Amino acid sequence: MAKSIYLALISxxxxxxxxxxxxxxxxxxxxKAQRWLYLLIMLPMCMSFLLKTLSWVSLLxxxxxxxxxxxxxxxxxxxxxxxxxxxxxxxxxxxxxxxIMPLFSVLEKMDKRLLEAAADLGCSPLQVFTKVxxxxxxxxxxxxxxxxxxxxxxxxxxxxxxxSPGTVLMGDVIETQFKTAYNPNLGAALSLLLMVIxxxxxxxxxxxxxxxxxxxxx
Amino acid sequence: MxxxxxxxxxxxxxxxxxxxxxSADIARLSGFTFxxxxxxxxxxxxxxxxxNSLIVAALSSLIATVMGTMAALGIYSMRGKLRSLALTVTNxxxxxxxxxTGVSLALVFVFVGxxxxxxxxxxxxxxxxxxxxxxxxYVILAVLPKLTQMDKNLRDAALDLGCTPLxxxxxxxxxxxxxxxxxxxxxxxxxxxxDFVISYFVYGPSFVTLPVEIYNYTxxxxxxxxxxxxxxxxxxxxxxxxxxxxxxxxxxxRTRNIRKTGxxxxxxxxxxxx
Numbered sequence: 001m002a003k004s005i006y007l008a009l010i011s012x013x014x015x016x017x018x019x020x021x022x023x024x025x026x027x028x029x030x031x032k033a034q035r036w037l038y039l040l041i042m043l044p045m046c047m048s049f050l051l052k053t054l055s056w057v058s059l060l061x062x063x064x065x066x067x068x069x070x071x072x073x074x075x076x077x078x079x080x081x082x083x084x085x086x087x088x089x090x091x092x093x094x095x096x097x098x099x100i101m102p103l104f105s106v107l108e109k110m111d112k113r114l115l116e117a118a119a120d121l122g123c124s125p126l127q128v129f130t131k132v133x134x135x136x137x138x139x140x141x142x143x144x145x146x147x148x149x150x151x152x153x154x155x156x157x158x159x160x161x162x163x164s165p166g167t168v169l170m171g172d173v174i175e176t177q178f179k180t181a182y183n184p185n186l187g188a189a190l191s192l193l194l195m196v197i198x199x200x201x202x203x204x205x206x207x208x209x210x211x212x213x214x215x216x217x218x
Numbered sequence: 219m220x221x222x223x224x225x226x227x228x229x230x231x232x233x234x235x236x237x238x239x240x241s242a243d244i245a246r247l248s249g250f251t252f253x254x255x256x257x258x259x260x261x262x263x264x265x266x267x268x269x270n271s272l273i274v275a276a277l278s279s280l281i282a283t284v285m286g287t288m289a290a291l292g293i294y295s296m297r298g299k300l301r302s303l304a305l306t307v308t309n310x311x312x313x314x315x316x317x318x319t320g321v322s323l324a325l326v327f328v329f330v331g332x333x334x335x336x337x338x339x340x341x342x343x344x345x346x347x348x349x350x351x352x353x354x355x356y357v358i359l360a361v362l363p364k365l366t367q368m369d370k371n372l373r374d375a376a377l378d379l380g381c382t383p384l385x386x387x388x389x390x391x392x393x394x395x396x397x398x399x400x401x402x403x404x405x406x407x408x409x410x411x412x413d414f415v416i417s418y419f420v421y422g423p424s425f426v427t428l429p430v431e432i433y434n435y436t437x438x439x440x441x442x443x444x445x446x447x448x449x450x451x452x453x454x455x456x457x458x459x460x461x462x463x464x465x466x467x468x469x470x471x472r473t474r475n476i477r478k479t480g481x482x483x484x485x486x487x488x489x490x491x492x
Contacts, residue, residue, distance in 0.1 A: 021219070037219075039460070040226075046455045047448070156415075171315075191317070191322065194317070195318050198318075
C-alpha cells in the first residue's frame with residue numbers, strides 16, 4: 001500500500017515536470033493552434049489504455065523494439081521492464097493529459113498584463129516565472145497532481161503488465177479479491193481504505209490551494 | 219512539446235503499424251497487409267461486441283444528457299450552501315478512483331439483486347445504469363458553465379413575453395446552452411465507449427462490451443486483428459474529436475463576433491422588443 005502511494009506520488013511529480021512546460025507552450029500559442037494541440041493531447045486519452053499499455057510492453061520487453069534496436073547498435077539489452085521505473089512510465093504515459101489539461105486552463109486564463117508589469121518593474125524572465133507565473137498557477141498544479149495521483153494510486157492493469165511481483169499495487173489487490181479470490185469483503189474494505197486515502201489527499205491539496213473546487217474542469 | 223507528443227503517440231503509432239504488419243510479433247516488421255482487417259470484419263464474435271459497446275454508449279450518453287441537463291438547470295437555480303453541496307456531489311464520481319466506483323456499484327447491484335431475489339443481476343441493465351451514473355457528472359460539468367455564461371435577462375424576457383417556463387426553456391435557453399449539451403453528450407459517449415474499469419466490475423456474462431473483451435484477449439497472446447480494431451476505433455474517436463473541435467471553434471467565433479460588433483443579431487432583436 002505504501003508502495004502504491006509512493007509510485008503514484010512519483011508519477012504525479014514526473015507528470016508535473018513534463019506537463020508544465022508542455023501546458024506553458026500550448027498556452028503561449030494562438031487560440032486556433034491551441035485548440036488543435038489540445039485535441040492532440042486529449043486524443044490518446046480516449047483510446048483504450050489496455051492496448052496502449054500493451055504497446056509499451058512490446059516496446060520495453062527484453063526482446064522488444066527498443067532492445068532489438070540497441071542490439072543492432074551492439075549494446076547489451078537493458079532491463080527496461082518489470083521494475084518500478086516501467087510502472088511509473090506506464091502511469092505517466094496514461095495520465096499525462098490529466099496533468100496538462102488543468103495546467104493549460106490556468107495558464108491560458110492568466111492575465112498577460114501581469115507578466116508585462118512584472119517585467120517593467122525590473123524582473124528578469126526567470127523572476128517573472130518564479131514570482132508571478134508559478135504562484136498564479138498553483139491551483140492548476142494542485143488539481144493536476146490530484147487528477148494524476150487519484151487514478152495512479154488505484155490502477156491495476158498497468159502495474160500488472162509492466163511491473164513485477166514486487167510492484168503489486170492496491171488496485172491489483174482489490175481486483176484480485178473481487179475477481180479471482182472471491183473475497184469481496186476484503187476487497188470492499190480495501191476500496192473503502194483507498195477512498196479514504198484519496199479523499200484525504202484531496203483534502204490536503206485543497207488546504208494548499210484554497211479555491212480548487214470549481215477548478216475540476218474537463 | 220514535440221517530445222511530449224512523440225511520447226504520447228509512440229505506442230499508438232506502433233499499434234497502427236502493427237495492424238498492417240504481416241508478422242504476428244509487433245517487434246518484427248515483415249510486410250504490408252490488410253489481412254488483419256479482413257480477419258476483423260469476418261470475426262463473428264468481436265463485431266457484435268462493438269455493437270454492444272455502441273448501444274451502451276449511445277443509450278447511456280443520451281439518458282445522461284437529458285438527466286444531466288435537467289440536473290444542471292437545477293444546480294444553476296440553487297444558491298449558497300446547497301449549490302456547493304450539489305457541485306461537490308457531482309464531482310465525487312470524477313475524483314473517485316474508477317475502481318472504487320466500479321466495486322461499489324457492483325456491490326449495490328448485487329445487494330439490490332439479492333433483495334429482489336434476482337439471480338445473476340449483472341447484465342445489460344446494470345451496465346447501462348453504471349454508465350449513466352458516471353456520464354452524468356461529465357454532462358453536468360459541460361452544461362453548467364454554458365448556463366452561467368448565458369444572459370439571465372433572456373429567460374426573463376421570454377417569460378415577460380408570455381412564455382411558460384417550459385416554453386422559455388425549449389425556445390430560448392435550450393439553444394443558448396446547446397453547445398454545452400452537445401459537447402457533454404459527445405464526451406460522455408466517448409467516455410462510455412472507452413470505459414473499462416467500471417464495466418469490468420459490473421458486466422455480466424450475458425452482455426459484454428468491447429474493452430472488457432479486449433482485456434480478456436490480452437490475457438492470452440494477442441491476435442493481431444485487435445490492432446486493426448484499435449486502428450478503426452482510433453479513426454472513429456479522431457473523427458468525433460475533430461467534430462467537437464469544429465463545433466467549439468464555431469461557438470468561439472460566434473461569441474467573438476457578438477463581442478466585436480457589440481450589436482449582434484440578438485442585440486438587434488432586443489432593441490426591437492424594447
